[in-house]
Amino acid sequence: DSGVTQTPKHLITATGQRVTLRCSPRSGDLSVYWYQQSLDQGLQFLIQYYNGEERAKGNILERFSAQQFPDLHSELNLSSLELGDSALYFCASSVTYTTRWGYTFGSGTRLTVV
Amino acid sequence: QQQVKQSPQSLIVQKGGISIINCAYENTAFDYFPWYQQFPGKGPALLIAIRPDVSEKKEGRFTISFNKSAKQFSLHIMDSQPGDSATYFCAASKEGAQKLVFGQGTRLTINP
Numbered sequence: 001d002s003g004v005t006q007t008p009k010h011l012i013t014a015t016g017q018r019v020t021l022r023c024s025p026r027s028g029d030l031s032v033y034w035y036q037q038s039l040d041q042g043l044q045f046l047i048q049y050y051n052g053e054e055r056a057k058g059n060i061l062e063r064f065s066a067q068q069f070p071d072l073h074s075e076l077n078l079s080s081l082e083l084g085d086s087a088l089y090f091c092a093s094s095v096t097y098t099t100r101w102g103y104t105f106g107s108g109t110r111l112t113v114v
Numbered sequence: 115q116q117q118v119k120q121s122p123q124s125l126i127v128q129k130g131g132i133s134i135i136n137c138a139y140e141n142t143a144f145d146y147f148p149w150y151q152q153f154p155g156k157g158p159a160l161l162i163a164i165r166p167d168v169s170e171k172k173e174g175r176f177t178i179s180f181n182k183s184a185k186q187f188s189l190h191i192m193d194s195q196p197g198d199s200a201t202y203f204c205a206a207s208k209e210g211a212q213k214l215v216f217g218q219g220t221r222l223t224i225n226p
Contacts, residue, residue, distance in 0.1 A: 002157060002159065004157070031212075033212075033213070042203075042216055042217070042218045042219055043158070043203065043216040043219075045213040045214070045215075048212045048213065055212050056212035056213055058213055090157050090158070092157070097212060098207075098209075098210050098211060098212060102148050102160045102163060103160070103214065104159075104160070105150075105157030105158050105159065106157050107155065107156050107157050108156075108157050
């Protein structure tokens with residue numbers, strides 16, 4: 001157990017729907033990162049929050065949004081889902097807002113859009 | 115300039131052999147190079163990392179070799195074991211960066 005908790009583990013939904021993925025960072029970590037892992041794109045950085053504030057944005061679609069709450073858990077919202085959004089979504093956490101000491105990843109949420 | 119290219123995509127090694135995975139980067143500002151190991155159904159886990167002030171770092175059976183002039187770094191797994199079968203990702207970032215740039219991954223299979 002890495003200490004980073006992601007729920008749900010699996011999610012199957014239809015095109016056009018909206019889902020919310022949840023992440024609780026490791027105790028003491030202030031930064032949360034979201035990554036999308038697909039077979040053809042590898043691990044793609046989506047967005048980072050540090051202590052409740054957005055710090056960096058990557059290749060995140062406008063249909064996707066995220067936030068980090070006062071208790072430091074984070075949610076990734078995916079709307080108007082398309083077949084191509086099917087992927088593994090990972091959350092990672094770290095103590096600082098930079099990569100200097102690496103990340104700790106959760107086990108991911110596997111999203112299947114049908 | 116943000117890319118990290120990883121090879122091979124897949125690798126099969128006999129038990130006891132040496133597994134070698136290579137990565138190349140373009141951005142000379144990168145100064146942190148970690149390797150992550152991912153087992154099926156799990157998230158990537160930090161395995162070993164190096165900074166460009168050293169050419170080699172060893173932790174147990176795992177060694178990173180770093181060639182700054184060639185902008186390449188590699189992971190060597192000595193005495194490879196079936197339990198090492200996993201997907202390995204190299205990554206890179208620069209000082210103060212918020213994100214890691216990952217390679218495409220290498221699926222390593224160690225045959226018993």
